[in-house]
Amino acid sequence: MSFGKRGWVRLQRVLLVGFFILAGATTVWAKICLPPVSGDRPRLHDIDKTGVLWLELLLRQHEVCWREARSPNEKRVFAIGNSAIYGFPWPYESTAIALVNEELERQGVAAHIFNLGFVFTYQTKEAMILSEALRYEPDFIVYGVTLDDYAHLAPFPYLPVTKFFEANSRAVARLAADPPRSFEEPFRLYRDAQAADVRPYASWIEFRQAGTFVRLAAQQTAKTIRKRMFPSFQEEGPRIGKKNPRYDCNKIKRSFEKTYANWNEWSMLEYLAQLRAETGVEVLVVNWPVAHEPRGDCYNVRYPNESFEEYLEWMKKKADGLGLAYLDLHDLLDRLEFVDSVHPTIEGQRKVATRLGEALTRLLEGERAP
Amino acid sequence: MIFLDNWFWIFAVIAVPGFWLCPKPLKLYWLLAASGIFHFHFAGPAGMAPIILLALMTYVTGIAVAGGNGRRLFIATCTLVVGSLLFYKYSSFGLASLGAFGSALGFGSLPTELSTWRAPIAPLAISFFTFEFIHYLYEVRVHGREPIRNPIHFGVFAIFFPSLASGPIKRFPDFVPQLERLENPGVDKALAGARRVIRGMFKKVCIADLLVEFIVVFEDVPQYTFPVVAALAVLQGFRIYYDFAGYSDMAIGLAQMLNLTIPENFDRPYFSTSLQDFWRRWHMSLSSWIRDYIYIPLGGNRNHRGANMLMAMFICGLWHGAAWNFAIWGLYHGLGLGLENIIKSRYPTLFEDRRVLTAARWCCCYGFVSYGWLLFFYPASTVWRMTVDPILALFGP
Numbered sequence A: 001m002s003f004g005k006r007g008w009v010r011l012q013r014v015l016l017v018g019f020f021i022l023a024g025a026t027t028v029w030a031k032i033c034l035p036p037v038s039g040d041r042p043r044l045h046d047i048d049k050t051g052v053l054w055l056e057l058l059l060r061q062h063e064v065c066w067r068e069a070r071s072p073n074e075k076r077v078f079a080i081g082n083s084a085i086y087g088f089p090w091p092y093e094s095t096a097i098a099l100v101n102e103e104l105e106r107q108g109v110a111a112h113i114f115n116l117g118f119v120f121t122y123q124t125k126e127a128m129i130l131s132e133a134l135r136y137e138p139d140f141i142v143y144g145v146t147l148d149d150y151a152h153l154a155p156f157p158y159l160p161v162t163k164f165f166e167a168n169s170r171a172v173a174r175l176a177a178d179p180p181r182s183f184e185e186p187f188r189l190y191r192d193a194q195a196a197d198v199r200p201y202a203s204w205i206e207f208r209q210a211g212t213f214v215r216l217a218a219q220q221t222a223k224t225i226r227k228r229m230f231p232s233f234q235e236e237g238p239r240i241g242k243k244n245p246r247y248d249c250n251k252i253k254r255s256f257e258k259t260y261a262n263w264n265e266w267s268m269l270e271y272l273a274q275l276r277a278e279t280g281v282e283v284l285v286v287n288w289p290v291a292h293e294p295r296g297d298c299y300n301v302r303y304p305n306e307s308f309e310e311y312l313e314w315m316k317k318k319a320d321g322l323g324l325a326y327l328d329l330h331d332l333l334d335r336l337e338f339v340d341s342v343h344p345t346i347e348g349q350r351k352v353a354t355r356l357g358e359a360l361t362r363l364l365e366g367e368r369a370p
Numbered sequence B: 001m002i003f004l005d006n007w008f009w010i011f012a013v014i015a016v017p018g019f020w021l022c023p024k025p026l027k028l029y030w031l032l033a034a035s036g037i038f039h040f041h042f043a044g045p046a047g048m049a050p051i052i053l054l055a056l057m058t059y060v061t062g063i064a065v066a067g068g069n070g071r072r073l074f075i076a077t078c079t080l081v082v083g084s085l086l087f088y089k090y091s092s093f094g095l096a097s098l099g100a101f102g103s104a105l106g107f108g109s110l111p112t113e114l115s116t117w118r119a120p121i122a123p124l125a126i127s128f129f130t131f132e133f134i135h136y137l138y139e140v141r142v143h144g145r146e147p148i149r150n151p152i153h154f155g156v157f158a159i160f161f162p163s164l165a166s167g168p169i170k171r172f173p174d175f176v177p178q179l180e181r182l183e184n185p186g187v188d189k190a191l192a193g194a195r196r197v198i199r200g201m202f203k204k205v206c207i208a209d210l211l212v213e214f215i216v217v218f219e220d221v222p223q224y225t226f227p228v229v230a231a232l233a234v235l236q237g238f239r240i241y242y243d244f245a246g247y248s249d250m251a252i253g254l255a256q257m258l259n260l261t262i263p264e265n266f267d268r269p270y271f272s273t274s275l276q277d278f279w280r281r282w283h284m285s286l287s288s289w290i291r292d293y294i295y296i297p298l299g300g301n302r303n304h305r306g307a308n309m310l311m312a313m314f315i316c317g318l319w320h321g322a323a324w325n326f327a328i329w330g331l332y333h334g335l336g337l338g339l340e341n342i343i344k345s346r347y348p349t350l351f352e353d354r355r356v357l358t359a360a361r362w363c364c365c366y367g368f369v370s371y372g373w374l375l376f377f378y379p380a381s382t383v384w385r386m387t388v389d390p391i392l393a394l395f396g397p
Helices: A005-028 A055-061 A096-106 A123-136 A159-167 A169-177 A184-193 A199-229 A249-260 A268-279 A305-322 A346-364 B006-021 B024-068 B071-104 B126-141 B151-159 B172-179 B187-219 B226-257 B275-281 B284-298 B305-319 B324-346 B355-377 B380-395
Strands: A075-080 A111-115 A140-145 A282-287 A325-328
Touching: A005 B187, A055 A123, A055 A199, A075 A123, A075 A346, A096 A111, A096 A346, A111 A346, A123 A140, A123 A159, A123 A169, A123 A268, A140 A268, A140 A346, A159 A169, A159 A199, A169 A184, A169 A199, A199 B187, A268 A282, A268 A305, A282 A305, A282 A346, A305 A325, A325 A346, B006 B024, B006 B226, B024 B071, B024 B126, B024 B151, B071 B126, B126 B151, B126 B172, B126 B284, B151 B172, B187 B226, B226 B355, B226 B380, B275 B284, B275 B324, B275 B355, B284 B305, B305 B324, B324 B355, B324 B380, B355 B380
Parallel strands: A075 A111, A075 A140, A140 A282, A282 A325
Antiparallel strands: none
């Protein structure tokens, strides 16, 4: 063959240099979107894969980056919240947010709702996702919340959350310098816990995150090709409903009780009101359904039940006081319409979607109260 | 993978500059100590003890059999070294296979204690140790090479950390003389070594590991169609090449940073235009070992060439792991090489250096090697489905 050793070496070098130029350009150019790591880009991550936590990449692969407006008047609605809003454990098509989109389309409402839900219940994380997602210009924000989200976890009591903040240390530093209203304390705690100068460490973490992202994106691309080759092929879904005998509900509640002391000191509602005032973006706060009592593994009923009545009253007052639209769905579903303590079944998702769709339609059409 | 372990990089950051800073007379001791720490960390005391024992036996035997003496001792030590490999790596597989064959042929099954026998976990890199020790003993006893008398030299040869886990398989006449004049590498050589390490990491992490993501998805399909099987064969071929060549690059680069040269392992194998050519370019340190210490001692080209080739390739296949798919892969290549020899002797014009013929030979060779990777990676029953399903799909719904 005429392709000699030098040619081979040269080709390798060109590929290497090309790879780094492409990676660098992707990072530098603000509007470049990345290949998906979650199905057809409707969610921030795949159900079981949270290896990539760097929001810079997650948002660029998401449909908030990819989707062009269907009409000039189309409103962009961002749904923020925990794994219940994400739609765990169901495929995207069965989740409340996807069903709301179907509803909006059926009713001819020029709007698209983007699922920015992310596993873990923790509102400081939601504040971070929202602040990073603002560059994708939402017209409307739906914030799904439960009392579970009000744990005070800063800076380190819960490993997955710690990793999330570690992967986004530059954003933490930015938010600590100009914190969202009512989140001054947690962002200061995270910034103080990280090195004074985060740059070298942050670069290393981001480099590794980029590597994991490339691998997940490759896997997703392969899945897309496979789907084209075998349209009827269904991937095995996540296994749910298997009880973990090690969960001791009372023990979990006891261990989390401390994190719920002064639970309402930090509040997304304040931040949402701030955004509404500063940017004119409209907000709907949804008190998302919960099973109230442990069901299944009970790992995600951490809050003390005695706080719940106080929480309901406080939420309503707070939302009203801040001028935010409020939809209370906490009692919408029967206990059996949950797969565990906070994640509705497919039937439950449908019910949530109906109520949320109705409320959103009214709000988008200009009626104030849902 | 050892070279991607955080511990390894901390170790390398100390071991390599430490070697440079070491006074010349202490460099050898530094290398031995560093290699010992490396081996202990990854193999643990249980993994290190059998290797130390085998190394001591090999060292003593080497001196005793120098000049063609001590035939029995030579055979005994070789048996011990090979026996250790067979015991740790192949005994469970051998007994299970024996039981299965016995039952299939109607001889009854093995007693439960034997059929369920599980060997202790094999010491780290025992296959590499075995091959290097056998090479050493054979060269000293049969080819009359001067044995390594300095135990520190022998120790470094045995457990030299860059090549310890995955080779390349070293040859002592090339390696040991370098230990007698250890010096710091020049800046250019050290930088070239560092570049080689980075290149190896790139091959492993950015290419091989990325290909795995595709392979995992295409393995999980409802039906093996021709494009899926072809994609799997090609992807697996590139995955194993970039994985192994990446590892070899890192080992060679690290050795270069210590001003030592260890053998190359790959020379653009997928550009080969014949199987013989492929085996001269693929895992060169292993294929030359198989040639020198199995194929030639069996008789080489002199008599029973085909049988020798099959046996050598069968062992080459099994060396990769204790499973039938590796053995079948080895036999497949053995048969391929045999067939190629027959064609070459009957139709020499096909092997002339003409562009069209070269391209055709490349296609045949690449196709043969790629199909072989399916045999290497998957059980025979899966490869059977991968082969038959696309053919059946041509004839019906």
